[in-house]
Amino acid sequence: EPEVTQTPSHQVTQMGQEVILRCVPISNHLYFYWYRQILGQKVEFLVSFYNNEISEKSEIFDDQFSVERPDGSNFTLKIRSTKLEDSAMYFCASSNHGASGSTGELFFGEGSRLTVL
C-alpha cells in the first residue's frame, strides 16, 4: 500500500540552527501538508501546498518556516532558526482530493520528531 514517508525520524538540534524535514508524499497525490503535534497536545495544521504554492497557512507558520517541493517526489519543511518551542512531532500528509474517485482522505506519515535544545 502506498504510504507517506518522512525523514529523519528524530532530529536533535541546537536553538538557532536551521532544520529541514523531508517528506515523500504518495506519488499521484497533488495536495501536501505539514502538521505538528507538541507532546501531549492536539495535532495542529501548519501549511497546505498545491500546484507549487502555499494554499493555506496557519498563524504558527511564520517567517521562520518555509516549504518547498524541490523535485517531483520530495516535499520539505524548513525551519530557519529553531526555537525551543519548535520541539514537536512534525507530520507530513498528502491527498488526491478532487481526483476522480478520490475520497480526499489525508494520508499521514509517521512523523519526524524534532527536539530543540
Place this chain on the structure above:
Amino acid sequence: GESVGLHLPTLSVQEGDNSIINCAYSNSASDYFIWYKQESGKGPQFIIDIRSNMDKRQGQRVTVLLNKTVKHLSLQIAATQPGDSAVYFCAENMSWTDSWGKLQFGAGTQVVVTP
C-alpha cells in the same frame, strides 16, 4: 473561538464490548468530519469520515454519527479489540471545496482496551 473538542480524555473498554467516543464541535459551517486513530509513535490514521449532508456512515466495525442540531459527532467501535487501543481524534474541515485538508483536530481520547 470556534473549536472541535472531546468530552472524555480516557475511555476504558473491555475487549468485545462496544466503544463510543464523542466529539463536540462549535463551527456550524464545517462541512466534513473525520475520525483518526493514532497509535503510539505513529501518525494519524484515517478511520472514517462523514459529510455534513449525512447523519450516519458505517465502515468495517465502525460507525460515525453526526448530529448537526447539537453539533455532536460520535464514533462507535463494535466488538472492541486490543488493537483498537489508541488515541482517537475527531477533526473537521471547513469546506469540501475550499481549504481542503486544513483540518482542525480535537484534543483526543485515549481508548484503553482491557482483556
